[in-house]
Amino acid sequence: MLFRVEKRMTTPPSLMVLVPVAAACAAMVFCALFLLLTDRSPVAVYGAMFEGALGSEYGFSETIVKAIPLVLCGLGISVAFRMQVWNIGAEGQFYMGAFAATWVALNFPSLPAVVMLPFMMAMGVLAGALWGVLAAWLRNRFSVSELISTLMMNYIAILWVSYLVYGPWRDPKGLNFPLTAPFPEAAILPSVGDSRVHAGLLLALVVALLLQFVFRKSRWGYEIRVIGSSPSAARYAGLDIQGNALLVMCVSGALCGLAGMVEVSGIVGKLQAGISPGYGYTAIIVAWLARLHPIAIVLVSFLFAIIQVGGFMVQTLGVPAAVATMIQGAILFFVIGADIVTQYRIYRVSGDGSEVND
Amino acid sequence: MKKWFKVSLAALAAAALLITGCGGEKKKAEKPAETGKTKVAFVYVGPVGDGGWSYAHDQGRKYLMEKMPDVETTIVESVPEGADSERVITQLASQGNKIIFTTSFGYMDPTINVAKKFPNVVFMHCSGFKTAPNVGNYFGRMYEARYLSGIVAGKQTQSNVIGYVAAHPIPEVIRGINAFTMGVRSVNPNAKVKVLWTNTWYDPAKEKQAAITLLDGGADVIAQHQDTTGPQQAAQERGKFSIGYNTDMAPMAPKAVLTSAVFNWGPYYVKVVDSVKKGTFKPESYWGSMKDEVIGLAPFGPMVADDTKKLVEEAKKKIIDGQLFVFSGPIKDQSGQVRIQAGQKMSDAEMLKFDWFVEGVDGTIAK
Numbered sequence: 209m210l211f212r213v214e215k216r217m218t219t220p221p222s223l224m225v226l227v228p229v230a231a232a233c234a235a236m237v238f239c240a241l242f243l244l245l246t247d248r249s250p251v252a253v254y255g256a257m258f259e260g261a262l263g264s265e266y267g268f269s270e271t272i273v274k275a276i277p278l279v280l281c282g283l284g285i286s287v288a289f290r291m292q293v294w295n296i297g298a299e300g301q302f303y304m305g306a307f308a309a310t311w312v313a314l315n316f317p318s319l320p321a322v323v324m325l326p327f328m329m330a331m332g333v334l335a336g337a338l339w340g341v342l343a344a345w346l347r348n349r350f351s352v353s354e355l356i357s358t359l360m361m362n363y364i365a366i367l368w369v370s371y372l373v374y375g376p377w378r379d380p381k382g383l384n385f386p387l388t389a390p391f392p393e394a395a396i397l398p399s400v401g402d403s404r405v406h407a408g409l410l411l412a413l414v415v416a417l418l419l420q421f422v423f424r425k426s427r428w429g430y431e432i433r434v435i436g437s438s439p440s441a442a443r444y445a446g447l448d449i450q451g452n453a454l455l456v457m458c459v460s461g462a463l464c465g466l467a468g469m470v471e472v473s474g475i476v477g478k479l480q481a482g483i484s485p486g487y488g489y490t491a492i493i494v495a496w497l498a499r500l501h502p503i504a505i506v507l508v509s510f511l512f513a514i515i516q517v518g519g520f521m522v523q524t525l526g527v528p529a530a531v532a533t534m535i536q537g538a539i540l541f542f543v544i545g546a547d548i549v550t551q552y553r554i555y556r557v558s559g560d561g562s563e564v565n566d
Numbered sequence: 567m568k569k570w571f572k573v574s575l576a577a578l579a580a581a582a583l584l585i586t587g588c589g590g591e592k593k594k595a596e597k598p599a600e601t602g603k604t605k606v607a608f609v610y611v612g613p614v615g616d617g618g619w620s621y622a623h624d625q626g627r628k629y630l631m632e633k634m635p636d637v638e639t640t641i642v643e644s645v646p647e648g649a650d651s652e653r654v655i656t657q658l659a660s661q662g663n664k665i666i667f668t669t670s671f672g673y674m675d676p677t678i679n680v681a682k683k684f685p686n687v688v689f690m691h692c693s694g695f696k697t698a699p700n701v702g703n704y705f706g707r708m709y710e711a712r713y714l715s716g717i718v719a720g721k722q723t724q725s726n727v728i729g730y731v732a733a734h735p736i737p738e739v740i741r742g743i744n745a746f747t748m749g750v751r752s753v754n755p756n757a758k759v760k761v762l763w764t765n766t767w768y769d770p771a772k773e774k775q776a777a778i779t780l781l782d783g784g785a786d787v788i789a790q791h792q793d794t795t796g797p798q799q800a801a802q803e804r805g806k807f808s809i810g811y812n813t814d815m816a817p818m819a820p821k822a823v824l825t826s827a828v829f830n831w832g833p834y835y836v837k838v839v840d841s842v843k844k845g846t847f848k849p850e851s852y853w854g855s856m857k858d859e860v861i862g863l864a865p866f867g868p869m870v871a872d873d874t875k876k877l878v879e880e881a882k883k884k885i886i887d888g889q890l891f892v893f894s895g896p897i898k899d900q901s902g903q904v905r906i907q908a909g910q911k912m913s914d915a916e917m918l919k920f921d922w923f924v925e926g927v928d929g930t931i932a933k
Contacts, residue, residue, distance in 0.1 A: 260657060270653045370765055374735050375932045383695055384737045384919040385671065404652075475649045480672065481734075485646035520642055520654050524661060529613055529644040 210557045219550045228497070231546035232511075235539040242534075253522050257535075260521025261514040267521075269403035271513045273475065277302070277467045277484070278509035279412040281491030283419055284463030286500040288340075288456045290423065292436040295457060297343060297358025298464040299488025300365035301336040305465025306472045307369050308335035310479040313395035313472075314377065314388060321394040328395060329469055336465015337458045339365065344457035348450040354457070362488070370481045377479065388479040397474035408470030412506070415463060419502040432456055464488060497543060515539060603638040606630070606839060607663040609654060610643040611670035612768045612793050618812040619767070619793035622829045623669045623692070625813065629832025630839060637839060647672025652679055659684040665842050667692065667835070671736075677701060688842050693738065695918065697849045704834065704852040706860045708738075709745035709917070710885050711827035713892045714863050714878050715809045716749020718824045719757075719787045721874040722807055723750075726757040729780025731790040731797045733767055735931045737920040739791050744924045745892050746789055746809075751926045753877060760785060761929025770796040781806055787824070798822055807869070814864035826864035834860055853914065857886045893917060898925040 240250035261271045281298040288295035308331035312324070319327065339361060346352040372388075379389040399406040423429040435442040435449055442449060467487065476483055494512055498504035519532035548554075608627050610620040620643060627639050640663065645654050651673050658666055659680055665688045668677045674694035681689045681701045689701045697703060719728050728750060733739050747759040760783065762776045774796030777788045781804045789809040790797040795818040801808035802819035810816065810826025834854055841847040854860025863882070866875055884890035895906035900923050906912055921931060 264660075266656065266660070270656075273649065273653075367765065370734075371932060384921050385695070386734065386736055387675075404649075471649070478675075480647070482646060482672065483648045485648055485650060517653065520645065520650065521657060523642045524607075524640045524658070526640075529642075 211554055212557050214553045214555070216551060216553050223550050224499075227546050227549050228543050231542040232539050234546075235542035236535075238542070239535045239538050243531075246531075248525075248527060248531075252525055253527060253535075256521045256525050257518030258514070259518075261518040266403070267517065269400075269405050271510065271517045272409060273404045273406075274513035274517055275506075275509040276406070276408045276412050276474075277471050277487040278491050278494050278512055279416065279506050280408070280467035280470070281464050281488050282494040282498065282505040282509055283412070283415055283502055284336075284460045284467070285491055285495040286498070286502065286505060287419065287432075287463070288460040289495060289500050290429075290436055291432040291452060291456045293344070293347075293453055293456050293460075294353075294355045295340065295343070295358050295460045296355055296492065297340065297361050297461070297488070298467075298491050299484060299486065300358070300362035301339045301461040301464035302468040302471070302484050302488050303362075303365040303369050304335040304339040304461075305332035305468030306479060306483055307365075307372065307468075308332050308465070309469035309472055310377070310388060310391075313391040317392045317395075319394060324392075324394040325397065325473070328473055329466065332465045332469025333462045334465070336468065337462035339465070340457040340461020341454055344454045348453055369479065369483075373479055373481055379478075386481060390478045391473065395473060396477055397470060399474065404475060406470065406474030408467075408474045411466065411470060415466075416502040416506050423500075423502065464491075493540065603636050604634075604665070604839065604843060605638050605640065605661070605663040606665045607640045607642070607658040607661075607667070609645050609651065609658070609666065609668045609670075609673060610641060611645060611647065611672070613643050614641065616768060616793045617795045617815065617818055620669070622813045623667070623831055626829075626831025626835045630835040633832075633836045634839060645670075645673075652676035655680045655689075656683070659687045664688065665690065665839055669693075671738075674703075688838075688847055690838055695851065697851060699849060702838075702847075702849040702852065704838075704854065705738075706829050707853055707855040708827060708829070708861055709741050709892050710856045711861045711863050712742045712745035713749035713752075713885070714882055715789065715825055715827045716746040716751075717753050717878050717881060718866070718870060718874055719746070719789060719807075719809055720750035720752070720754035721871065721877070722824055722869075723754065723757055723787050725784050725786045726754065727784045728757060728759045728787045728789065729777060729783070729785030730759050730761045730929075731773055731776045731780065731788065731792065732761050732763050732929070733791045734765055735763065737918055740923065740931065741917055741920045742791055743927060743929075744920065747924055747926045748892060748897075749881075752881075758926055758928045759789075761923075761927060763929075763932075764792065766792060768793045770794040773797050774800045777801060777808075778804070788822075795819065810864065816864065816867060820867070823864075823867050824870050825866050828862050828864050830859055830862050834858075856882070899923065900925060900927060 243250040243253055260267050262268055285295055285298050309328040312328045312331050343354045343357040346357050347354045374386045377388045378384060379387055397406040431447055432452055435447055435452055471483060472479055494508045495505055498508040515536045519536055522532045523529055612620040614620050614624040630637060631639055642654050645651050655668060655676055667690045669692040671693045674691055674696055677689050677691045678696055678698055678701060681698050685700055691703045693705050694703050730743055743761060750757050750759060760780055762780055764773050764776045766772055773792045773794055777797035777800035787807045788797050788801045790811055795815050798808045798810055798815045798819040802822035807824050808822040810823050813828050815826045816823040881890060891911050893912035895910040896904050896908040897906040899905045
């Protein structure tokens with residue numbers, strides 16, 4: 209019995225959905241074995257995980273809260289990745305967005321909300337965009353790989369925010385502790401009822417729909433895909449590669465900056481170190497798993513949020529954080545690994561080389 | 567394709583069976599939680615295995631369980647200080663925990679926010695400054711132990727350069743460096759304490775690297791303020807000495823550790839839980855001292871000379887009975903200007919917002 213592997217020309221839509229779901233289930237079965245071997249009930253662990261993330265109104269709302277920055281960063285990343293511009297800098301652009309929004313909130317505390325929030329948003333978007341464009345400019349001008357420059361610029365952005373909150377932006381009433389003063393009421397994004405689900409959700413969904421349209425219907429969406437899949441063909445067709453590199457990094461950074469703005473304004477209500485537990489990095493995986501499709505990014509972000517929110521609740525059963533992280537890692541590993549099934553066709557061949565149909 | 571469809575379906579069905587089939591069992595598993603035990607939860611910023619800060623709190627939790635068998639504890643570790651902490655604290659409160667200890671500075675506002683929604687739960691926040699009707703805060707006067715460990719370092723150093731791997735430029739860390747330096751210079755006025763910031767609380771590799779940089783720069787004793795044992799290991803590898811922090815770090819680097827400035831949370835946790843059970847809990851800002859045994863010095867390593875031990879024991883006795891106060895004047899800052907006049911003592915308020923280094927510290931604070 210022989211097997212042959214062949215790249216698929218097209219992937220049936222049913223597979224696109226079924227395979228990741230099956231892979232996630234397989235990962236959970238795999239972890240269940242591990243849990244059993246270490247004398248833990250997989251049922252209790254998975255029960256706590258889903259109970260924590262989806263079992264109550266509160267848990268559900270918090271899962272949405274966790275998904276918002278992932279969606280926005282994931283969408284931002286997808287714009288650049290579509291053109292095969294590897295923006296690893298979502299984390300830094302997130303921090304720059306948070307920084308610029310905070311600058312507005314701290315320096316113009318008396319603005320009314322209708323001016324304050326758009327102003328914060330504009331500055332957050334601008335800061336993220338500039339941080340992104342800088343990497344694109346380096347790429348165009350000096351052929352600096354954006355993979356390296358965006359990654360390095362993350363550290364600069366994170367340390368810049370650290371510097372501000374440990375230094376000049378410390379709350380004078382905060383006993384020299386590393387927090388800025390709390391934002392004025394007008395600088396806080398409205399949220400739904402008692403929950404922490406804020407208006408950032410709406411923004412995230414609007415951006416997702418907008419990008420869906422841009423990628424599928426607009427000329428620009430088509431152009432960046434052509435440049436991404438074949439730069440030489442694009443050049444031959446007279447497409448402006450350098451200009452588009454600037455543009456995708458601008459949009460990409462802007463969306464990640466927006467994510468930073470909604471997080472400080474909607475959730476934290478001030479600037480502090482560590483506002484992102486790696487959203488910008490997780491979002492890379494999100495965008496990749498979603499195959500850069502905006503609507504899929506929304507769904508995958510939500511799944512990631514479930515895993516992460518649930519992961520902490522697993523700990524209340526006495527499971528160490530490392531095991532919770534391992535479950536998250538296993539799911540990822542299986543889902544990404546299962547890609548081979550959607551990308552390639554594996555079939556059995558009989559002795560004479562003809563395909564066996566089953 | 568059909569085949570893959572079947573395989574996927576089978577996997578799905580298996581997983582569904584696994585999850586639903588055991589749904590019945592789940593309720594049974596949850597039942598025992600409804601006992602008469604007092605539920606107490608702890609939120610940690612690092613893993614309990616960090617060998618430092620979170621480990622010290624967890625040792626306190628274990629002490630609590632030992633002393634009060636009718637207490638049931640839950641821990642959640644490695645909780646980031648951003649959006650996640652508020653959710654974790656809320657979920658712990660809604661799981662029926664009666665007392666929740668949140669043990670990192672960044673949990674302060676989240677703790678206060680959650681406390682408003684759960685007036686019947688007591689919250690205790692470590693290392694902050696806010697209180698509410700059901701929120702107290704607590705910390706230790708670590709500067710007392712820092713001073714004593716400084717005496718040990720000052721006696722041990724040959725090069726008169728002592729390295730200090732510092733976490734973040736906040737008052738707590740600055741206070742520790744100052745107290746340590748004053749301890750060093752009380753026995754060795756020529757020694758200097760060289761400070762290197764890592765801007766981390768938990769990054770073993772980076773903190774170890776910082777210690778190596780200090781050792782290569784001439785330091786022969788290393789002190790630290792992070793939650794890991796990286797700097798201690800660096801000292802051991804270079805054949806030099808070190809002062810541990812948070813918990814007795816000698817097991818991690820037995821050849822290097824002279825002593826450690828340690829927290830001892832256990833008795834305090836028992837006291838708090840006891841007061842909540844008796845209904846006598848009052849929200850306060852508690853700053854436990856060496857006298858209260860919240861702060862202490864770990865046993866000396868074999869390399870520490872007997873006369874050093876004697877000096878430390880004398881100073882310790884004086885601190886405990888109130889004869890010696892670490893931050894009493896005259897205290898000069900780095901520029902040589904007298905900041906605390908002779909005969910004056912720094913108040914708690916002044917110490918809580920320390921933002922300058924004393925004379926003898928070689929380093930800067932980002933402003």
